[in-house]
Amino acid sequence: MPSKRTARIGALTVAAVCSTLSAVVLTTPAHADTVHIHDIQGTTRISPLAGRQVTDVAGIVTGVRTYGSSRGFWIQDPNADDNPATSEGVFVFTSSRPTVSVGDSVLVTGTVSEYVPGGSSSGNQSLTEITKPTVTVVSSGNAVPAAAAVAAGSVPDDYSPAGDAAANGSVNGLALEPAAYALDYYESLEGMNVQVSDTRVVGATDPYTELWVTVKPREHANRRGGTVYGSYTSQNTGRLQIQSLGSTAAFPAANVGDTLEGTTAGPLDYNQFGGYTLVANEIGTLKSAGLERETTHKQSRGExxxxxxxxxxxxxxxxxxxxxxxxxxxxxxxxxxxxxxxxxxxxxxxxxxxxxxxxxxxxxxxxxxxxxxxxxxxxxxxxxxxxxxxxxxxxxxxxxxxxxxxxxxxxxxxxxxxxxxxxxxxxxxxxxxxxxxxxxxxxxxxxxxxxxxxxxxxxxxxxxxxxxxxxxxxxxxxxxxxxxxxxxxxxxxxxxxxxxxxxxxxxxxxxxxxxxxxxxxxxxxxxxxxxxxxxxxxxxxxxxxxxxxxxxxxxxxxxxxxxxxxxxxxxxxxxxxxxxxxxxxxxxxxxxxxxxxxxxxxxxxxxx
Missing domain, CATH: 3.60.10.10 (Endonuclease/exonuclease/phosphatase)
Incomplete structure (x- = not known):
């Protein structure tokens, strides 16, 4: 199956924005009126509805994960609001194998939770989810909302705002500025259907069926097709991890410098082994760059x-x-x-x-x-x-x-x-x-x-x-x-x-x-x-x-x-x-x- 490293370690729900994302559960959730996905996602990294029960959240299923310990599916509201900071997608954690299909129009009732991949001690950001769901399929075969294009022109050059000193340096409580910072941009797309096109591989396929691409081919590029990390402030904002929702046998065995031609698309996830990850249900065609292993020259007699x-x-x-x-x-x-x-x-x-x-x-x-x-x-x-x-x-x-x-x-x-x-x-x-x-x-x-x-x-x-x-x-x-x-x-x-x-x-x-x-x-x-x-x-x-x-x-x-x-x-x-x-x-x-x-x-x- 695709990556076995999707294990859920210490799922957390929180009642409010907190710098440590410690486990805080509202034991008596308030019953809210029906809300939209963008209401759940809000304009910071922590949902304003975290810990609350939500009813009949509408969305179209864009991806289904049937493997690992993070089984569930993504839904997206095709009727977006006008705020670029609020995501229109969210992950629904089912724990067992989901029974929905891509294209289903569903209503989801459950609890809004903030899950930290790797646990709170990892320092990772959290993933906004709906947990303990009750799902009603309204119709099937619907068009999936168009994928948002992640490209060189859409990803800011600045990586992240400085964390809030009053919150131990955490960015969780800061208002998202997707036009200013790359991490804010990716967060504003969390759970949404996204796509990249004709992307160069900058991290070879690993044993966990993952690879890395860049949507910024000129960003600190080297002659062999990679992206060089040359300082603590050169994080390389165009990098994005790619996993697959399909068979591992179909995942490309790519080297650095290769290209995924055409469209690679799927929900944007966040995990402990690389952060923001495009979990693809459509993967571009691998075009080899023919990268060869290097050979140094022989030392002379006196060297x-x-x-x-x-x-x-x-x-x-x-x-x-x-x-x-x-x-x-x-x-x-x-x-x-x-x-x-x-x-x-x-x-x-x-x-x-x-x-x-x-x-x-x-x-x-x-x-x-x-x-x-x-x-x-x-x-x-x-x-x-x-x-x-x-x-x-x-x-x-x-x-x-x-x-x-x-x-x-x-x-x-x-x-x-x-x-x-x-x-x-x-x-x-x-x-x-x-x-x-x-x-x-x-x-x-x-x-x-x-x-x-x-x-x-x-x-x-x-x-x-x-x-x-x-x-x-x-x-x-x-x-x-x-x-x-x-x-x-x-x-x-x-x-x-x-x-x-x-x-x-x-x-x-x-x-x-x-x-x-x-x-x-x-x-x-x-x-x-x-x-x-x-x-x-x-x-x-x-x-x-x-x-x-x-x-x-x-x-x-x-x-x-x-x-x-x-x-x-x-x-x-x-x-x-x-x-x-x-x-x-x-x-x-x-x-x-x-x-x-x-x-x-x-x-x-x-x-x-």
């Missing part, structure tokens, strides 16, 4: 190639080893050093105390050799069981994969899950006290998160310090379509601590040896313009090399149709000064519906 690649919870039971190996050999051109993130232990998510990952790594190394690549060696440190976050039982960690024919690893014993690596000095140069070693593994910055892995390499007689990272995720942050504007990014707190800890370690290396070659890389889980990155860069100790690319090419990940940076490679001044330094974000995953990881790898080439 050191260092890469980072999040392989997304790789364990021996996965079927993606050949694909990952082919990507490393063919698309990344066999880098000399690869920082791998999300290598799981030998039995993956089985939670039995296993922490070793030698089987995982050997299977990957063997696959690389079979794909024509070098016989890589590897170094890592097994984590304490269940101490590093990620999938429970998986014990993800960072691993150094390196080509011993090109580089050598300097082994110094003593590194383990609990021992902190330090910086020493020998013959006037910095050296690690243990190699490999973990940075401050008992520090509070790394609670339930992956600890950075530091290692010392030698390339053509030059020492290079490499620090592999996987910072804490953005889980729990409020979404761009949150009722709180601007949204709160609570997960930053831990990443700021992590960035400060890694910067302090790099600074210690550079204070010991001013011209030391230091590469800090991995899944930073934050943008190149973020405070996390600024803290990590410090006072020039590091520089994020993705900034060497044009702004339109700075992305490693695609989230809700926004191409953005999560993975980075940062370098010390001695490397930054290399005039031959080249950086490449190699787009092989994030833009494709058949991705083997949700991250694109990056490669840095320089001459130590």
């Amino acid at each position: 050191l190639a260092v890469a980072t690649y999040n392989v997304e919870n790789l364990d021996p039971a996965d079927a993606t080893f050949e694909e990952h190996a082919a990507a490393i050999v063919n698309n990344l051109r066999s880098p000399d050093i690869v920082s791998l993130e999300e290598i799981q232990d030998n039995n993956g998510a089985v939670n039995d105390g296993t922490v070793a990952a030698d089987r995982t790594m050997q299977k990957l190394i063997d696959a690389i050799v079979a794909a024509g690549g070098p016989a890589y060696d590897w170094r890592s440190i097994d984590p304490v069981d269940l101490a590093d976050g990620g999938e429970p039982g998986g014990n993800i960690r960072q691993v150094f994969l390196f080509n011993p024919e090109r580089v050598s690893f300097t082994d110094r014993t003593g590194g383990d899950a609990a021992t902190a690596v330090g910086v020493g000095k020998a013959h006037g140069k910095a050296r690690l006290t243990v190699s490999p070693g973990r940075i401050d593994p008992s520090g509070t910055a790394w609670t339930n998160s992956r600890k950075p892995l530091a290692g010392e390499f030698v390339f053509r007689g030059e020492t290079v310090f490499v620090i592999a990272n996987h910072f804490s995720s953005k889980g729990g942050d409020q979404g761009l379509t949150s009722q709180y504007q601007p949204p709160t990014r609570g997960s930053e707190t831990q990443r700021h601590l992590q960035a400060a800890a890694v910067n302090a370690f790099v600074k210690e290396i550079l204070e010991t040896q001013r011209n030391a070659n230091v590469v800090t890389l991995g899944d930073i889980n934050d943008f190149e313009f973020s405070d996390t990155t600024k803290i990590l860069e410090g006072d020039g100790e590091l520089w994020s090399a993705i900034k060497s690319l044009p702004k339109s090419e700075r992305y490693t990940y695609d989230y809700q149709g926004n191409s953005q940076v999560l993975d980075q490679i940062l370098v010390s001044p001695s490397i930054r000064r290399d005039c031959d330094l080249t950086y490449d974000s190699v787009h092989i995953n994030a833009e494709f519906n058949d991705q083997i990881s949700d991250h694109d790898p990056q490669v840095l080439r320089f001459r130590p």
Whole structure:
């Protein structure tokens, strides 16, 4: 069936506008006179009739959802009022399979409710509904109200008004201004039949049968068809999620840059996995743009190639080893050093105390050799069981994969899950006290998160310090379509601590040896313009090399149709000064519906 992620978590009804949308139910609903749908929707995000019983609300059925835990149907009043802020459509939540059909003229009696997808703690906006309905079918086969066209000219460039300071930053109580703000515009169409035409895909079809399009093809566009998220104030208002009311088999398997030609139409919903969503009962014809996976160029004999690649919870039971190996050999051109993130232990998510990952790594190394690549060696440190976050039982960690024919690893014993690596000095140069070693593994910055892995390499007689990272995720942050504007990014707190800890370690290396070659890389889980990155860069100790690319090419990940940076490679001044330094974000995953990881790898080439 279509998306299984339509689960209803904590349906709420409210008696009045409130910033927290806490569960408030009127236990003795007032019996109102018959009202129109636009009376229910009102001119703010919260219905003025929330919690009240309404009788014989008239409308034409525009869509029916028979699957998941959010079963119900949409109705729309064909006789619109003259207020652009009031929607003419509303969702009727039945909980069981609806018995109405598209085109039925119905009268609905029930309770007006405000449902927050994901629960009130998510910060999401609410969806106005009629619940516990009694439905009378008046007639069938009626024309469905014409779909409102969502297009470049109709969606405002400004994303959202600032939230009401007196309501903890919520926009719920603010009067809608659909001509001024994109979120207000979409809210004014909530529950209505809408359509988009000839739209470009900016977020590939995912496993939940969803994709993202843009109605603003020129909005922060990149050369491969995506829409780039380059700042907190560039939310990209033209993005819209598309789901389907039909069979999953009929849903297009789209890549970024493809086009849905013709009309895609259906009710405008709001859900916890992307906000405003066109739930289509008519989907345009997919036209492929022929997007191809990128291949970087091979490093020269005198260049050191260092890469980072999040392989997304790789364990021996996965079927993606050949694909990952082919990507490393063919698309990344066999880098000399690869920082791998999300290598799981030998039995993956089985939670039995296993922490070793030698089987995982050997299977990957063997696959690389079979794909024509070098016989890589590897170094890592097994984590304490269940101490590093990620999938429970998986014990993800960072691993150094390196080509011993090109580089050598300097082994110094003593590194383990609990021992902190330090910086020493020998013959006037910095050296690690243990190699490999973990940075401050008992520090509070790394609670339930992956600890950075530091290692010392030698390339053509030059020492290079490499620090592999996987910072804490953005889980729990409020979404761009949150009722709180601007949204709160609570997960930053831990990443700021992590960035400060890694910067302090790099600074210690550079204070010991001013011209030391230091590469800090991995899944930073934050943008190149973020405070996390600024803290990590410090006072020039590091520089994020993705900034060497044009702004339109700075992305490693695609989230809700926004191409953005999560993975980075940062370098010390001695490397930054290399005039031959080249950086490449190699787009092989994030833009494709058949991705083997949700991250694109990056490669840095320089001459130590």
